Amino acid sequence: MRMLTGRRILIVCAALAGVLLLVVILSLKFGTRSISLYDLAALLFQAATGHSEQISSDFRLIILDIRWPRILLAMIVGASLSVAGASFQALLRNPLADPYVLGVSSGAALGSILSLIWAAQLPGATPFGAFIGALAATAAVYFLGQRGGELDSYTLLLGGIIAASFLSALIMFLMTTISGRELRGMAFWLMGDLSTPTPVNAGWLFLVLVLAVGAIYTTAADLNLLLGGEQEAMHLGVNVVRVKLVVFLAASVLTGLAVSVSGAIGYVGLMVPHLVRLLFGSDYRLLIPATALGGAIAVVSADTLARTLVSPTQLPVGAMTALVGAPVFIFLLRRSRT
């Protein structure tokens, strides 16, 4: 394995950022109506310089008011889910860990639904409810996973699976017994959807994303040591309890954020960190930023395919992430073994 240098981190991240930019441009270009690259450039330039009224109102609406908010949301959701997945995998030293398996997503979904039942009128109720739900689920799973005063990976994973099915049952119960206009939209949202971005302040989402990923990044070196085992990490001077708490909290925030705006988009938290590991190695100092960028690339690509493949009909983005992600993952996994 190559030495990890600051230079290598920069090069990999710059390359991934380049791919992301390319994917975003293609996503802006293609749709029910495609725009030529020249027109797209002109449109973006005019919009950036505040002359958007010169642009044909059709393309202004489609590119700036429909496609761009959707892409922005896809990037934020992808980065959040991927980094959350990578974090849970490190904490549990278990490659199967991700927000869905651990029940954190179900907690976030239940929190969103409860917030809609009790406080639908309050602005920002859904993201806040999702965050509280994710935190509560994480805390519950964390304590379920304790064995003899220590966090046991397998007990925790089992606890997560049990929590996930229990919370899903609660959601099912609420959705069949309580009726309401908002809940009807909920059923669709639960399947994972980016097709109708609700007007959330992308600036706030981005700020939360950066803060949470930043918090996880401060523990990157410790996470590397944790991979070798908790006892060993402790002997090497890692404050294991603190690292776990920081990462659990930040990963819950990320999951709550993603679920509250897009519902249950699966496979991303599992797939992207694995792909990044196969391509660039498992050092968390590189893995965290690369996973964030990779997640953004994955979800923007998946959502672009979801809305163009059988256009004008749109597929749920969750179906695309699974459909595209699984074969790529298997291919890379087999190649890395030979």
Place this chain on the structure above:
Amino acid sequence: MKMTHKRARAVAGWVLLAALAAPQSGAQAAPPAPASAKTGETLVEYHDDLGRLVRLRAAPQRIVSLAPSLTETVFALELGERLAGVTDYCDYPPEAQTRARVGGPINPNLEQIVSLHPDVVLATRVLNRADTVEALDRLGIPVYTTDPRTVEDVVASTRRLGEVLGAKSNGESLAAAMDRRLVDLAHRLAGRAPRRVFFVVWLDPIISTGQHTFLADALRRAGAESVVTAGQDWPQINIEEVLRQNPDFLVFAGAHQDDPQGTISSLRKRPGWSSLDAVREGHFAVVSDALDRPAPRMLDAIEDLARQLHPDAFAPRKTPQSGTVPRSGRL
């Protein structure tokens, strides 16, 4: 099951959505208010069934429909020419399928809708999402949402849509014709005890309709009474409950591509179902799925069902009024 996969998905989606829809206050109709002229064009204002103020140009020339029932209604109002876009599920009349598609009712493609430059988008509360309405609102596209809960509401809604779409007289005469047919039907069925029916929305699991749905009202109009009294819109029913109620008739509403006969014959071999009197005696009624579409065509289905359930009420006096061919009630 014999029902096709496509149908299964559609039904599952319907049931899921409808199960979550709550009864709200009835349809609200406000008189059109003269509106301010913007960019030289006269706009008119209406309150839609959700009470939202909708501002649109008088006699909109480009209409996008987000529900099969609305597409049918627009065609019935003889405004089919103005229909610029319809959903993937809009299959009636056949001409509707020649219009631009905007995706499914639950997640229509906003880009496609914008590209069609609609003067107004028509939506229903039951089938479409509030998110979609709000998103179109933000994009500056007027959305008129209907919410008929009873057969009577459908008549009123049809009349109202005619007015909103600038074809007031078409709406009036269509609604009046619907009213006449309903009165005539009520007259024919007067004094007859309603048949106790079990309406089969889906068989695996058994799903029927609750008492507050549009469908339950359509059944009442056809001289039927659902044995299911659940308050939920699309309750899942235990076979034991069906046996306990022992309905006079089983009612199926199937699209033409389905195989209701196959479904029915399979029931004879099913434990539980096979011991129902209605199954043993072949008391099945099969009507078109228009019965469950809040559009003018539902009257054909209601009359068709009434004929199957109460054949003697239609005995010699008159020829059938509509173009529907009554299907045999006994198999």
